[in-house]
Amino acid sequence: AVVVNRHSPEADHAVTASPHPTTEPVRTDRSDHGAWVFDWLDVRSGARTRAGLRRRLVPRSAGAEVLDLAGNDYLGLSRDPRVVAAAAEAARRWGAGATGSRLVTGNITAHTELEGELAEFCGMQSALIFSSGYLANLGVLGALGGPGTLLVADAYNHASLVDGARLSRSAALSVPHRDVTAMATALRDRRHKRAVVVTDSVFSVDGDLAPLGGISAACREHGAALLIDDAHGLGVLGSGGRGAAEAAGLAGRPDVVITATLSKSLGAQGGVVLGPQRVIDHLVDTARTFVFDTGLAPASVGAAAAALAVLRAEPGLAGTVVRRAETLAGRLRAAGLAVSEPAGAVLSIRAPSAADALSWAARCRTAGVAVGCFRPPSVPDHVSRLRLTVRADLTEEDLDRAVRVVVASAPNPTTTGGRT
Ligand code: PMP
Numbered sequence: 001a002v003v004v005n006r007h008s009p010e011a012d013h014a015v016t017a018s019p020h021p022t023t024e025p026v027r028t029d030r031s032d033h034g035a036w037v038f039d040w041l042d043v044r045s046g047a048r049t050r051a052g053l054r055r056r057l058v059p060r061s062a063g064a065e066v067l068d069l070a071g072n073d074y075l076g077l078s079r080d081p082r083v084v085a086a087a088a089e090a091a092r093r094w095g096a097g098a099t100g101s102r103l104v105t106g107n108i109t110a111h112t113e114l115e116g117e118l119a120e121f122c123g124m125q126s127a128l129i130f131s132s133g134y135l136a137n138l139g140v141l142g143a144l145g146g147p148g149t150l151l152v153a154d155a156y157n158h159a160s161l162v163d164g165a166r167l168s169r170s171a172a173l174s175v176p177h178r179d180v181t182a183m184a185t186a187l188r189d190r191r192h193k194r195a196v197v198v199t200d201s202v203f204s205v206d207g208d209l210a211p212l213g214g215i216s217a218a219c220r221e222h223g224a225a226l227l228i229d230d231a232h233g234l235g236v237l238g239s240g241g242r243g244a245a246e247a248a249g250l251a252g253r254p255d256v257v258i259t260a261t262l263s264k265s266l267g268a269q270g271g272v273v274l275g276p277q278r279v280i281d282h283l284v285d286t287a288r289t290f291v292f293d294t295g296l297a298p299a300s301v302g303a304a305a306a307a308l309a310v311l312r313a314e315p316g317l318a319g320t321v322v323r324r325a326e327t328l329a330g331r332l333r334a335a336g337l338a339v340s341e342p343a344g345a346v347l348s349i350r351a352p353s354a355a356d357a358l359s360w361a362a363r364c365r366t367a368g369v370a371v372g373c374f375r376p377p378s379v380p381d382h383v384s385r386l387r388l389t390v391r392a393d394l395t396e397e398d399l400d401r402a403v404r405v406v407v408a409s410a411p412n413p414t415t416t417g418g419r420t
Contacts, residue, residue: 130270226255
């Protein structure tokens with residue numbers, strides 16, 4: 001089996017840029033190589049500029065004058081005084097950095113306590129914290145995959161799952177988005193001893209939901225494990241924000257592993273894998289992004305623990321986010337825009353082209369509304385979009401302003417409906 005990436009080879013090529021592409025002349029005169037050895041990068045960046053794919057780092061405004069519909073702070077906890085105070089307190093107590101790998105000097109009781117709290121909250125047997133959600137995905141896929149394992153992955157999975165599959169050296173098959181039948185067929189026809197179905201719960205750009213019940217049934221029927229990336233579900237879906245797996249009745253199942261990030265609803269930083277104790281034990285021994293990475297910084301651990309406490313104390317936050325997203329999506333759709341079906345806090349609007357998406361987002365920003373702009377390689381070619389996220393603390397006036405600005409800034413509302 002092959003790894004099938006949802007991005008076209010050209011998009012991948014334009015962005016990742018192999019050092020000796022066949023289209024670029026090979027230099028035979030090697031003198032003064034310092035002057036030209038990176039010239040190929042200019043060729044590539046020129047191509048990205050022409051394709052509207054250049055990226056710029058824009059400092060986030062610290063004030064309230066910009067309405068932020070681009071971040072992932074779904075519950076508004078990253079600036080919650082309780083969360084910030086807990087971060088500061090943890091840093092004071094344990095230091096600014098973890099000082100080493102968890103397996104050497106970097107393990108503090110706050111790590112273990114947070115793991116216990118996260119596992120208990122999500123209804124899973126055990127948990128292991130990583131430095132980021134990205135590294136959690138790389139780690140778990142490396143540890144569960146490898147020769148002899150077939151990974152069956154949704155075509156729209158997050159880049160960290162795509163990269164984790166590649167790094168794991170597993171056989172990997174990408175199946176069409178949300179296609180349970182294709183997953184079941186791949187599982188049934190496999191020649192590999194083991195199989196893991198890998199899917200986002202809430203997909204990170206369109207915000208739609210994986211059919212977790214159907215996928216889990218297919219896994220059970222064909223003897224496969226299920227790995228769910230609940231980065232956008234934790235804190236948003238399930239009872240009191242216990243996540244998409246809990247909402248689908250899959251929490252605590254012996255064949256289910258969940259990954260999540262501490263950087264979205266929990267407003268902090270870091271990642272976590274939740275699953276059966278034997279899976280977590282296996283990760284401690286073998287997950288390379290756990291073993292060889294410095295433990296998560298104490299401030300992030302403290303912040304995430306405080307955010308989780310807020311989530312427990314205010315279980316209505318999760319439902320509020322979902323309602324805000326539904327309202328925003330409905331109103332943008334009513335204005336004629338091609339809006340995705342949000343399951344949680346994330347929604348997207350199609351743009352006619354990457355350049356249009358870029359200028360649309362820029363006009364929104366000028367009008368005081370920050371939105372995400374997704375172009376290849378974050379989305380497949382020809383489906384560039386604006387990505388909007390909501391927060392639990394958005395007011396009616398915020399939503400009014402968002403709709404007004406996004407609609408007024410649209411490149412040409414009548415052309416945004418089609419696949420372009
Ligand atoms: N999985 C998904 C679905 C995500 O959207 C993200 C964040 N963009 C990650 C994993 C990575 O999480 P982190 O930002 O903590 O590395």
